[in-house]
Amino acid sequence: MSGKCFDIGTIQAFLDGETAPELSAAVTNHVSACDLCAVKLADADEENSIVFSALDREFNTLVPTQRLWTRINETITVEKSQHSVWQRILAAFPLASPSFAAFAGIVMLIGFFAVVNGLRDGSGEDIASSNAPAGLVRPPSTAAVQQSVPAEIRTDENDIAAPPSAFLALVKESRIPADKIRNAVSNAKLVGIRDRPRYENAVAAAPAYLPGEVSYVKTISELKESVDGQKDRVLTPSSRIAYERDMAVVNDSIKRMQTVVRGNPRNQAAKQVLYSAYQDKIDLLNSVAQQEELMASLR
């Protein structure tokens, strides 16, 4: 039988599953009939088991297999199912994450400052003071307040929530119930500066405009609003410099002539020069707008 016996290499390969199916079948048949080869196979198997048990940890660490992934996922699933309700709720707030904790901290800080600021301002003069109970508000005459509550309260951009001080004083001294005042305020039309053209402000700020001057100021204001958004896009750097220089010259002329005309409104020559300077400014602004139009038509 020794002539047909397999060498130790073949037996080892058989144990490792590395032999071809035909050879595996031949080895199996032979080992079942040959005691010597059966002993060899047993010895080899025993050696394998010793070696693999010793190296098992290294093999598993160095070569992660699908089995490893499966075991990890199974472990996670099992752990999840073992979590209590409270643990799950706590898990919903992953405060352990540093970035999240930082963000939450910032939000809390903003909230805290908002509260502190609110408490500090709350004691001052505020539209919210009209929310105070009627008993705390000092006496007034109903008719006076009804007449004095303006149908339209004009406010500045930054003062949308803050009514004029005269009105606040009226509110403070009012004997009218707070609800009534609140209704009057809420029914009043608040007009912010952004809702109306700027020239209204300009006109209001300089009541000494001449009759013909107002139309110039209106036109310039409207044009300027549209041109200011375009000039960076339309003008090249050199043109922009020229434009700003021309604009400065024109503005200077306007300013100087305005002073002259305010001093002597009958000075027709000064008026003429002033109007001419206004017209120059309009032409200057128009040139930018027209350039934008031409560029758009060529696209």
Added chain:
Amino acid sequence: MYCTNLKLFRIALSLCFAVIFYGGIAGQTAVPIPPKPERVRPVMPPVPAPENALRAAIFGERITTERSIAVDPNTNIKVCVLEGNLKINGWERDEMRVFVKNGSRFGLKILEKDSASGKAVWVLIANSSVARPGRAQSSECLSGERIEIDVPMKASLSVSGRATETTIDSVKKAFVKNVEGNISLRNISGGITAVTYQGDVTVENSGGSISLESATGNITGYEVSPGQIGDVFKAKTNSGAISLQNVEHRQIESNSITGSLLFNGKFLPGGQYSFKTSNGAIRLMIPAESSCQIIASYGFGQFNSDIALKYTMDNVTPSGKSLVASMGAGDAAVKITTSSGRIGIRKQ
């Protein structure tokens, strides 16, 4: 204020809880995911190279092209040029020729024909390049290193451009509008409108109603005359100088903001002349025997004249100056306005 802050606090608090809650849910679902298989980019089949003749049309390559068609002598021609040197010349033929060197392909579109002769009376010179796939349709405007157009001498032109040096010679009428580039016009008898926002405008030996405008450039006009009574000459620039020599229009309006004005010519009887600057000097060089009435308002500026004037009114105060004076019979009206410039009248 208190209400506003309270609202702000509530919003901040709600936001905080919402973020925390969402973060928790997102954290719960975080399970190690096996790496995704690498996406394989599909390999496009090679695009066959287009024929040479089509390549320029499809990919906008620069080519040299020349085309010509028969047109009516009084034809109107419209062209738009994105960039390039544009030269338009009038000739004594009833046809037009367009030559573009190293530029876009173009076509001559006949927009209208004369019913009697059948010749084109309105032609558009348009870019005929096909837009690239996936891009917007290309502009109708031409571009090229050099663009030459020959048209009948009685033709009227309408030219618009972006960055174009434009020269037009010997046509009937011209309308030119450029964003950038100089405009030079000569021998145009039927009127001119020329606008450029960066560049100079020069008009020579021309007639008709004339309007010249520049934002930052100079304007020069010489040997210019009206085509008929009532034709106006207008020149306007923001920061450039205006120089007019032998401009024979009876109505001249000349306006610069920071540039200077020079008029060298005659004030014709019945004429109306207006010269205006904000900060620049105004100099008038006229014959000593001129007949005109001068109305000057010069704010903080100065006025002096080499020619004797008969002052009707001279109002000089530190806060504004004006005068009314006349030369000869005072047949023409000359209005001069400046805020702080110098006005000078000199003999020719």
